[in-house]
Amino acid sequence: MSSLPQSTLLPTGTWLSRWEPEDQAFWSAGGTAIAWRTLALTTVNLTLAFAAWFLVSALVVRLPQVGYNFSASQLFWLTAMPGLAGGTLRLIHMFLTPMYGTRHVVSLSTLSLLVPLLGWFYAVQDPTVPYWVLLLLSFLAGLGGGNFSSFMPSTSLFFPKRLLGTALAIQAGIGNLGVSIVQFVTPWIIGFALLGGAAFMGDSQTLTKNGVQSQVYLQNAAAVLIPFVATFGATAWLLLKSVPVKANFAEQFDIFKSRHTWSMTSLYMMTFGGFSGLAATFPLLIKQGFGGFEGAPDPLKYAFWGPLVGSLARVAAGPLSDKLGGARVTQWAGIGMVACAVLVAMFVTPDSMAEFPKFVAAMLALFFFAGIGNASTFKQMPMLFAPRQAAGVIGFTAAIAAYGPFLFGMLFAWAFGTFDSARPVFFGLAAFFACNVALNWRMYARRGAANPC
Known part of the structure; x- marks a missing residue:
């Protein structure tokens, strides 16, 4: 810390007094x-x-097996609600950092996760x-x-x-x-009692699968996250500082005057919208498509691979985007x-389990390309806007x-209800993705583009 200019950090408080990352001397010091x-x-x-x-x-995917009586449509609604809330709350979060700073926003928003985690622990x-309570949670x-x-x-x-490109891709x-x-740990962690079966951890539930009963602890899926959320939320409060780039609510609306805001929104909807939407529904797609066959796969033994592939591809594509554009x-x-x-x-309306490996391989490839696009679009935005606007x-x-x-x-709830298949959704997605490929080519990627990024 001794090499850092004394004016950079305030002795106490939230805000840094100076932040100039483009100044090489400041950055190195x-x-x-x-x-x-x-x-x-x-x-x-x-x-x-x-x-x-x-x-x-x-x-x-476990709820019906422990006694909850829900239709396929109701189950898809449960997976949809976090997306509805996440998108809506992000419209609020996008304004918070220039108003309240990194320290307050990161620590308090992390600690707020204790509310749904405790709710699901009991529910x-x-x-x-x-x-309706499960919908709320x-x-x-x-x-x-x-x-x-x-x-x-x-x-x-x-x-x-x-x-x-590298920093945003890593994060x-x-x-x-x-x-x-969470999709990998859950099937394992619910299989045994935590903390030696302490009374406050709750009782087990009887899970019935293919006529075979076993005891599980679904509450463990939430319980295992609670101490980490509490610890790292508090650590963020103690260790983080905030960059002195400030703007009130009204000032931040200037980003909506640029056509690049809307084109990049469409591109990111293609990449991250595809990634998050498929990550949330992948387990149910496996269950709905292949759950009726003899030797049907456990969705959670395969579903976590999609987000894993997409996430790792995003990390790797960050430096690549810094290098190639x-x-x-x-x-x-x-x-x-x-x-x-x-x-x-081609594989979402299968005739047998023989098509399952092809379905999984095609899904993992889709996650892979979505992950790459997640990283590259976030490289484009800071090149098109000034720092505060880019944020x-x-x-x-x-x-x-x-x-x-x-x-x-x-x-997917509509497609299964109307066609008993997810095929129309994937054809529609292909058309949407193709439109975005054309948009990106015209505005940013082609030779002679007005705004190469």
Whole structure:
């Protein structure tokens, strides 16, 4: 800390007195250490936020097996509500960092996750809980989805433009891993009593699958996250500082005057909207498509692979976007998403389990290209806007794309109710992805584009 200019940090309080990441001397003298420390801590908190956001997707396939009597449509609604809440809350979060600063926003929004986690901890222990209560708790899980639109803009303020693709990809990619973590850990953690079966941890539930009964502890899926959320939320309050880039609510509306705000929103809806929507519905797609066959797969043994592949692809694509340019990488990612959406459509109405490996492979390829596009679009935005505006655009595009789980849940509920198949949805997605490929080419990726980025 001794090498850091004394004017950079206030002795106490929230706001840094100076922050100039594009100044190489400032960056080398200590700015880099603060930026990377902030990135590390906010990334851990973002990972927990995604885990809380997608907790419902990991629980919903188990609810009918422990006595909850819900239709396929009702189950898709439960997976859709966190997306509805996440997108709506992101529209609020996008304004928070320039108003209240990184320290307050990250710590308090992380601690707010205790509300849905405690709610689900108790609700899954009682199959008589009304459906509307579970809908409310699903909506509150969206608190985790909202955090993205304040955490990511915060990170965009801490780093110079030359490193933004890498920094944002690391944070978002590792944060996205929260989806895989909760979907991977849940099937294992619910299989035994935590803390030696302490009374306050609740009783087991009887799970019936293929006529075989076993004892599970669904509440463990939420319980295991609670101490981490409390610890890292408090740590953020103690260790984080805030960049002195401030703007009130009204001043931040200037981003909506730019056509780039709307084009980047569409591109990010393609990439992250596709990623989040499919991550939330992947377990139910497996259950609805292949659950009726003999030897049907356990959805949660496969579903976590999709978010995992997409998250790791996002981390890897960040440095690639810094090197090659975000628009070029987005172009190839979009083409890949078009091809994969068409391919998935071929296997969502299977005749036998023999088609399951092909379905999973096509889905994982779709997650892979979506993850790459998630990173490259976030490289494009800081190149098109000034730092404070770029932070706002990142927050807004993330807010709209966070409706992915809600929109996908509704689309699949409609498709299964009307056609008893998800095939129309994937053909529609292919068309939407193709439109975005054309948009990106015309505005940013083609030779001679007015705004190459």
